[in-house]
Amino acid sequence: MTQLPTRPTTDVKKTSTGRRTFLKAATAAAAASTLTPALSLARSAHSYGSDEIKIVVIGAGGRGSGAVLDALHTAGPVRVVAVADAFEDVVRRCVSVLSKRLERAKSRSTQFADKTFDVPPERQFFGFDAYKKALATDCDLVILTTPPGFRPLHFAAAVAAGKHVFMEKPVATDAKGIREVLAATRSAKEKNLAVGVGLQRRHERRYQATIERLQDGAIGDILLTRAYWNGTTPWVRPRKDGQTEMEYQMRNWYYFNWLCGDHIVEQHIHNLDVINWLKGGYPVEGNGMGGCQVRKGRDFGETFDHHFIEFTYADGSKMYSQCRHIPGCYNEVSEHAHGTKGYCNISGAAIHDHSGSLIWEFGRGGGGGHQQEHHDLFADLRAGRIPNEGEYGALSTMTAIFGRMLTYSGQKLTWDQALNSQVELGVRDFASFDEAPPVLPDADGKYALPVPGRTKVV
Numbered sequence: 195m196t197q198l199p200t201r202p203t204t205d206v207k208k209t210s211t212g213r214r215t216f217l218k219a220a221t222a223a224a225a226a227s228t229l230t231p232a233l234s235l236a237r238s239a240h241s242y243g244s245d246e247i248k249i250v251v252i253g254a255g256g257r258g259s260g261a262v263l264d265a266l267h268t269a270g271p272v273r274v275v276a277v278a279d280a281f282e283d284v285v286r287r288c289v290s291v292l293s294k295r296l297e298r299a300k301s302r303s304t305q306f307a308d309k310t311f312d313v314p315p316e317r318q319f320f321g322f323d324a325y326k327k328a329l330a331t332d333c334d335l336v337i338l339t340t341p342p343g344f345r346p347l348h349f350a351a352a353v354a355a356g357k358h359v360f361m362e363k364p365v366a367t368d369a370k371g372i373r374e375v376l377a378a379t380r381s382a383k384e385k386n387l388a389v390g391v392g393l394q395r396r397h398e399r400r401y402q403a404t405i406e407r408l409q410d411g412a413i414g415d416i417l418l419t420r421a422y423w424n425g426t427t428p429w430v431r432p433r434k435d436g437q438t439e440m441e442y443q444m445r446n447w448y449y450f451n452w453l454c455g456d457h458i459v460e461q462h463i464h465n466l467d468v469i470n471w472l473k474g475g476y477p478v479e480g481n482g483m484g485g486c487q488v489r490k491g492r493d494f495g496e497t498f499d500h501h502f503i504e505f506t507y508a509d510g511s512k513m514y515s516q517c518r519h520i521p522g523c524y525n526e527v528s529e530h531a532h533g534t535k536g537y538c539n540i541s542g543a544a545i546h547d548h549s550g551s552l553i554w555e556f557g558r559g560g561g562g563g564h565q566q567e568h569h570d571l572f573a574d575l576r577a578g579r580i581p582n583e584g585e586y587g588a589l590s591t592m593t594a595i596f597g598r599m600l601t602y603s604g605q606k607l608t609w610d611q612a613l614n615s616q617v618e619l620g621v622r623d624f625a626s627f628d629e630a631p632p633v634l635p636d637a638d639g640k641y642a643l644p645v646p647g648r649t650k651v652v
């Protein structure tokens with residue numbers, strides 16, 4: 195049997211934006227019988243107990259399929275009732291793969307006896323309006339795993355339809371999208387709807403234990419943090435005969451900002467979020483540089499292949515952030531903190547003093563975050579608790595968008611300028627693949643790259 199992991203009782207004292215604080219606060223408040231209105235609402239929320247939780251997925255590619263599998267590994271009855279994607283081939287593949295995976299799992303273990311894949315052809319939806327049809331089904335929880343450009347539209351629609359949501363990071367690609375996600379998050383709170391965001395490090399025990407120690411002063415005052423996502427270039431899906439420009443960009447969403455936000459938003463958000471979590475806030479100012487040194491040409495859209503940013507937090511401390519997609523270079527995906535008494539490799543869960551002596555380390559194990567975030571979300575719903583990770587999901591996404599604004603523009607900007615930016619990337623509720631996408635190639639089939647010093651971001 196899959197065991198629901200035991201939650202540590204001592205963690206996250208200071209994670210003011212984390213949902214674990216909410217849970218801790220809820221417990222304390224209940225004990226004192228002095229419930230705030232928000233907590234009172236949460237306590238009166240519907241508890242699924244051992245009832246079936248019906249789920250749909252919108253965006254049925256790699257992560258969408260993975261998130262459904264994670265949901266099917268949680269404790270208690272779960273029924274998948276609909277699959278939606280922009281493309282028919284993706285829907286058919288997802289249905290075929292997931293139904294077979296569940297059948298095989300059931301034949302091997304009774305653990306899956308209460309899991310059902312119930313997605314007949316009439317609940318397999320494709321096209322730009324597939325999300326509306328999926329939301330109109332009888333479901334409790336919606337998994338949003340399209341490219342992030344569509345997240346604000348789909349999230350707002352899911353909340354309006356009264357559904358609990360698990361949505362992947364990033365949650366938007368421009369500041370307008372962030373403002374929409376923040377508004378929908380507030381609405382979800384009012385409606386008692388759960389919101390999980392796929393920043394899975396927040397659910398990993400080793401991260402939780404490390405952040406708790408740092409917030410408790412294990413390395414003194416934190417003066418400097420560093421965050422890295424230096425790796426290689428992801429997939430390219432070559433242009434096919436007969437494809438419209440819209441279909442080409444949708445299939446190659448990684449290289450178009452209106453869909454992806456650039457890799458600083460799409461990947462590096464994980465590392466930036468860890469530092470925001472540690473700091474209990476978001477950068478107030480920044481400057482940066484970046485460009486496209488290697489990844490040039492028609493196949494690579496309009497994104498940079500490297501970014502470096504110096505962010506400043508309200509207490510004056512800095513975060514140095516690097517992300518790069520250039521093969522053959524030094525690769526690193528990690529986060530670090532330096533304080534008055536020592537330093538910490540956060541991703542390595544190890545703390546040293548300034549002499550280099552190890553003060554503390556988490557050691558092996560602790561489990562991965564992808565499965566844990568689903569264990570936590572479904573356990574909360576079954577217990578009648580309403581987690582809401584929408585705000586930190588939005589503001590850590592905004593941190594990454596802020597970083598992109600700094601490298602694209604070459605300017606020094608404030609958080610408020612960035613968050614209030616009226617420069618939009620042009621995502622709309624498209625109706626057809628014949629519509630023109632927000633960016634178009636030139637006569638040579640190339641896309642315009644941002645030019646620091648000239649590109650306007652606010």
Ligand SMILES: NC(=O)c1ccc[n+]([C@@H]2O[C@H](COP(=O)([O-])OP(=O)(O)OC[C@H]3O[C@@H](n4cnc5c(N)ncnc54)[C@H](O)[C@@H]3O)[C@@H](O)[C@H]2O)c1
Nearest residue numbers: 253255256257258279280284339340341342362363364392
């Ligand atoms: N937390 C993590 O570690 C993690 C890991 C992988 C991916 N992700 C996130 O998951 C999201 C999806 O990534 P992926 O790797 O699964 O990509 P993917 O390309 O495999 O899947 C995305 C799917 O969304 C579909 N889609 C695009 N626009 C749509 C629309 N308007 N309506 C319905 N479907 C639409 C695409 O056709 C595609 O099948 C991204 O936001 C990514 O950052 C998170």
